[in-house]
Amino acid sequence: MTFRSVLIGLLLGCAIACFGYFNDWIMKQAYLATNLIPTGVFGVLILALLFGNPLLKLLRLASYTASEWCVIAAVALVACVVPGPGLMWHFSNVLVTPHRAYATDAGWWKHRVMDYAPPVMLVDPGQKGTDDRTGRDHTTVVGAFKGGGTEVPWHAWKRTLTFWLPLFALSFIGGISLVMLVHPQWSKRERLRYPTAYVASELVSGWGEPQKPGILRDRRFWLGFAISACILMLNGYYQWNSNSIRIPLSVSVLSQFGRKWPIVYKYTYDWILFAPAVYFSAVGFAYFVSSEISFSLGISGIVHAAVFLSLTVAGIDMTGGGLEGSKYNFQMFGTYLGVALVILYTGRRFYGSVFARAFGLWTGDPVERHVAWACRIALLAGVAMVLMLVFGLGMDWLLATLFVLLSGMMFVVVTRINVETGLFMIQPGWYAVMVLFGVLGFAAIGPHMLVMLGILCVVMTLDPIVCLMPLAANALRLGELAKVKPSRLSPWLVVSVVLALVIGVTVTIGFQYAHGGTQYGWADTVAKNPFKLIQRELAKGTTDFGDRDKVQGLDLAKMHPKRDALYSMAIGLAIALGLSALRLRFTWWPIHPVLFMIWGTFPGMILAVSFFLGWLLKTGISTFGGGRAYRSAKPIFIGLIAGEFAAGILWTLVGAAYYLIEGVPGKKFLIYPS
Secondary structure, three states, rough: OOHHHHHHHHHHHHHHHHHHHHHHHHHHOOOOOOOOOHHHHHHHHHHHHHHHHHHHHOOOOOOOOHHHHHHHHHHHHHHOOOOOOOOOOOHHHHHOOOOOOOOHHHHHHHHHHHHHHHHOOOOOOOOOOOOOOOOOOOOOHHHHHOOOOOOOOOOHHHHHHHHHHHHHHHHHHHHHHHHHHHHHHHHHOOOOOHHHHHHHHHHHOOOOOOOOHHHOHHHHHHHHHHHHHHHHHHHHHHHHHHOOOOOOOOOOOOOHHHHOOOHHOOOOOHHHHHHEEHHHHHHHHHOOOOHHHHHHHHHHHHHHHHHHHHHHHHHOOOOOOOOOOOOOHHHHEEEEEHHHHHHHHHHHHHHHHHHHHHOOOOOOOOOOOOHHHHHHHHHHHHHHHHHHHHHHOOOOHHHHHHHHHHHHHHHHHHHHHHHOOOOOOOOOOOOOOHHHHHHOOOHHHHHHHHHHHHHHHHHHOOOOOOOOOHHHHHHHHHHHHHOHHHHHHHHHHHHHHHHHHHHHHHHHHHHHHHHOOOOOHHHHHHHHHHHHHHHHHHHOOOOOOOOOOOOOOOOOOOOOHHHHHHHHHHHHHHHHHHHHHHHOOOOOOOOOOOHHOOOHHHHHHHHHHHHHHHHHHHHHHHHHHHHHHHHHHHHHHHHHHHHHHHHHHHHHHHHHHHHHHHOOOOOOOOOOOO
């Protein structure tokens, strides 16, 4: 862990945070940070390994060692939470769009829905006309967000950023601390695979150690690399020149089934079901995880389609809902809750010792000092978040506590899924506001608390397809494989993500006022959801909440749970606990609970076929060649993953160069869907 490795990692992380949104929505190139294997880090790492170290050697400069590459990747990795769907794709829109929608929606006007939102949660729209003191035109706050080169009205953003940035920072600090708490249990005691960190460490192995053969010197690696890189480079060139050749990675022949059985077209993801595609990274990661995991991920799509269609024919609605949730969403929450309980159960001895040490109590089990401190910091960060919500927004303390706990549980389980299965795109399919709304009911929560919860969920937990804790977990594991202690690396992870937060938010808002903050249309849609939710409930007129100007807290006397929500949660909980018990009892049991944690989600559907293909290849190689053949083929699958990284970053660089020369976006070639 050298000064230069930390510095370059910080610079790379800040660069991704600064220009991620610009790349994604202004240059409109392949996304830099939209999943848990961000191209902005691993693509750059591949290019640096292929060209950077040889260039340094040619110039007779000291090349970077394997450990330094691991530190660079680890420090930069956590910064990727800022520019993509985890935050800046939607954050600014959520704060601005409601003001614009309020001026045009008659239903919003009728029920005065904006009166229920704390002003600090949204941008200050000001008043029409000119401020006599500053000469600023307040109409530019909302109107100019569509773009046009207007100077950013920071006076209108100051109040809301003063609330949101500390809240984000606390959540990031608490998240990294939680990862440090669970990491020793997962990596040393349960020996989870951490496939992302494993592949990255294998890529850099051997650098700076001439006596150690690195994987980049292995011909089998280059075979896998050539397969994925050449196909994706050809397909990317086809995007720019349709007269060239293209190697299809998806097939659409299954659409014939839809003609024979039209009921299939009622399935939400029929277009994915009929045209399955192959993604090389998913095939590669499937090879490095246990067979029941890759098999469960592989069959998740077809299992969900079968269950969905069967229940649809029976007259049961299984479509996903919004913030209010549906049977499917509540089942997903129940399964997540069950897995969270299993995580606590399997690590109960270690976690109990950690909490005892955190409070200064004696324990017979050894607990490293930094783990005890991580527990203390996580608890303090959680308490500080609750206090911010209670005193900064006026939120009921119980609801604030439940929001923090449910959000923390979501991110812990998402992290567990990633480090155990290698799945690099994860969408939980539920929100804290949905759970509380379903269990307590609108009358108990009230419109003030409900809109606060809705905005918090849309801003902070909308799309954990890229979120901090899995990135931090892989960063710690990557450092651990490079012999860097978590106690030394974790402070730099905090520095990296906080720097990325401050710089990335500031720069991105500037880009949005210059080029338009509505590039990502879905962001405007989800920004309205909290207000649409309370509008629908208020329109029913079943409860009188009195004076809307007076914030009303939680009233448990009016609690009215949704029966369907409770039944669906119970089913999800039973699935998670039952499958986990079967896995612990029978070593041959082939189904992992992850099947019911990702089924019916967009990432689960698009990656299912690739994981199934990886499972088939692994099973075939292991069955006919034994353990030796399995180990011998590992470099090929690492090469498949690396080739995809390389093609992704190269086409991004081509698009950036075109934009700089021509001044307009070029063709977009997506390695991963979004």
